[in-house]
Amino acid sequence: MQKRNIYLDKIPLDEALEKVLDNFDNNYQMSETITEVIPVEEALGRVNAKAVFAQNASPHYYASAMDGVAVDVEVTFGVSDRNSKELIIGEDAFFVDTGDPIPKECNGVIMIEDVNQINASTIEITKAATPWQHVRNIGEDIIASELILSANTQIDPAEIGGLLGAGITEIEVKKQPEVAILPTGSELIEPGSQLKSGKIIEYNSRVIANQIRKWGGKPIRIDKVKDDFNLIREEVKYLSQKYDLVLIIAGSSAGSEDYTSRIIEDLGELLFHGVAIKPGKPLMTGIVDEKIVVGIPGYPVSAYLGSLLFVKPLVNKFLGLPVNQPLTIEAELTQNLVSKLGQEEFIRVKLTEINEVLKAVPLSRGAGVINSVMKSDGFIRVPVLSQGLRKNTNVNVEIKGEVDYKKNLLLTGEKGIVFDLLKDQAKLSQDKLELHLKQLDNSSSLDALKEQSTNLSIFKSICDKEGKNREIITNEIQQIIIINLIKANLGLAFKTNNGERFNSLEDLVQDNILFINRPKETIERELFDNKLQKININDKLIDGYKRTENTGLGVANLIKEEMVDVGIVSQGVANLFGLGFIPLGRANIDLVITEFEFKTDKFQLLLEVIKSTEFKDRLTVIAGYDIEKTGEIIYRK
C-alpha cells in the first residue's frame, strides 16, 4: 500500500508568514543587491537600484503653451476693446505653435483666438497680455539634476515618461528574483489538448507565472511532471540549485500520490505543512539547498491565494520593497457567512451599490472555482477566531486590482444564455455598465431583492399562471416594477443520435434512459410533473427522477457529455447545443426591480440595451425565444 501523509498541524497565517520571511533573511544575502542596466523603455515593473537625477530640464527652453503669437507684453499695455492695437509680424509679434521656443525678446503668448489678422504682416489685438502668460517655464516639469526617482521605486508607465523626458535612456535596476514553477500531477494536460474524463487542463502554473510577472519577478515555468516521487525529487533538487525560489504545485494534501512534503523533507528541511487558512490549508514551505521552496495546493483558488499570500511577500523581499498592506474598501455584507473556527477564511466578493449603499456580495466559496476569483472585486477575511460574519455588518474588502464598482449591476437568478448575451451586449454598447449574476433559485432571488442584497432579480413564471406569480411577487415586495426579458418554451432535450432510444415522453420509463430533473419548486419541475400526471406516468419508473441540476445549461452539458439522456431546458438552450426538443410549456422570464433602482441611471442604461435591436437580434439567432414583449414594463405598483 502507498504511504500517505497525514499532515495538517495547521499554524496560523501570521506565524507561517513570519517563519518564511525569517528564513528569507537567514538564507538570502541581500546586502549586495545584484543589479543590471536596462533601457528605460523596458523597465516596466522593475525596481531601480539607485536614485536617478535628471540629465536635463523639461522643458529645457521657454516654450509656448498655446498656438498664437509671442510678444514682449509691454507693447500690449493699455490695449482694450475700445483701444485696440495693431502689431507688425516679425517686429512686435511672432507666430508660434504649442511647444515652439519663443523668441528671446518675448515674454508672453497671445492665443490665436484673441488675434485678428488684418493682412499678411499685420495683426490686431484687443486685450493686454500679462508677463509670462501661456509660456512654459524652463524646468516647469523637471529641473536639471533634480531627483526623478528615489531608489527602490517600482517603475510604472508614468515613470518611464518622466525618465525619458529628463534625458535618461538607461537605468540600473535590481535583478528580478527567478522563480521556478513546477506543476505536478499525472492528470494534467496542456491547454488546447483533447479532453478526457479524469484529465485536467494545467493552468495554475500559468496563473502564478503571470502573478509573479505582475509583481516584478521573473517566472520560469517548468514542464509538468507526473506523480512520481523520484522524478519530482530530481526536478526540485535541480531547480533549487538553479533558481531563487521554487514553487511546487499540488501534491500537498493527503492523497496516496501527494509527495511534496516528503520530497522537501528528503532534500532539506520542511518549515511547516498546513496553514490555518481556507482555501489553501495544505500549503507548506521548506528550505532546499538554501532556497525557499513553497508547496502550493493544487486547487486553483488555493493556488492563486497561496501564491498571493506567500510568494508575493517573497518577491517583494527580493526587490527590497515593503511587504505591503493591501488596499481595502469598506462595504456592507449582504448575507450571513458561517465559517469554521480555527481557520482564516478568504471569501471572494463582488461590490455593488444597492439603494446607494456599497454592498459586498459573497461569491462561490469552492476552492476549485477560479471563476469566482475572476468575477470578484476582492476578498474579505473571516478571522481565525470567528465562526462567521453577520449580514449587514461592515467588512473590509481587500481590493484585487483596479475596481470600478460604480459600473457594477448585480442580478440574481438562474445562470443562462440570455443573461450571458445581455451581459456581453451591455459591455459592448455601454461602457458604464458591467452586469454580474449570482446564481439563486426563483424564491431566493426575490428574497435577495426584498433584503436589498441585489440590484434586480430574474424571475421565471409559467405563462398560464402569470397572475398567480405576480401575486407572489407583489405580496412580498412593495413598489416594484416587472419588465419582460423574454418568453421561452421549456421542454425535454435529448441527443437525436441516441440510436432511437429516446424520442417521446413515453420513452422516459425505459430501462436504458437516464433522466435528470430540476429542483423542487422550479417551474421546470412543475411543468414536468403536470405532464407526467396528464399522461399517467408514475415518476418512480423514471430513472434519475430524484437527481437534480440547477441550471438549464448544466443539464445541456450533462446531455452533451452523455452523462444523462434527457433533461428539462429551454428551447433556446436545446438549440444552442443542437439537441432534440419536446415542449412541455411556456415561461416568462422577467426582471423584477424596485422603483428606486428602476430610476437609477445604471438601470436605465440596461433597459436601453434590453430594448436594443442588437440584443434582440442576438436572441433571434439562437431561436426558440419569444421577444415580442422584451423590455416592456408588464407590471408597476
Ligand SMILES: Nc1nc2c(c(=O)[nH]1)N[C@H]1C(S)=C(S)[C@@H](COP(=O)(O)OP(=O)(O)OC[C@H]3O[C@@H](n4cnc5c(N)ncnc54)[C@H](O)[C@@H]3O)O[C@H]1N2
Ligand atoms: N483526505 C483529504 N483530502 C484532501 C485534503 C485533506 O485535508 N484531506 N485537502 C484538500 C484541500 S484543502 C486541497 S486545497 C487539496 C490540495 O490538493 P493537492 O495539493 O494535493 O493537489 P491535487 O490533489 O493534485 O489537486 C487538487 C485539484 O487541483 C487540480 N490541479 C492540480 N494542479 C493543477 C494545475 N497545475 N492546474 C490546474 N488544476 C490543477 C487537480 O487536478 C485537482 O482537481 O486537496 C484536498 N484533498
Ligand code: MOO
Ligand atoms: O483549503 Mo483547500 O485549499 O481549499 O480546499
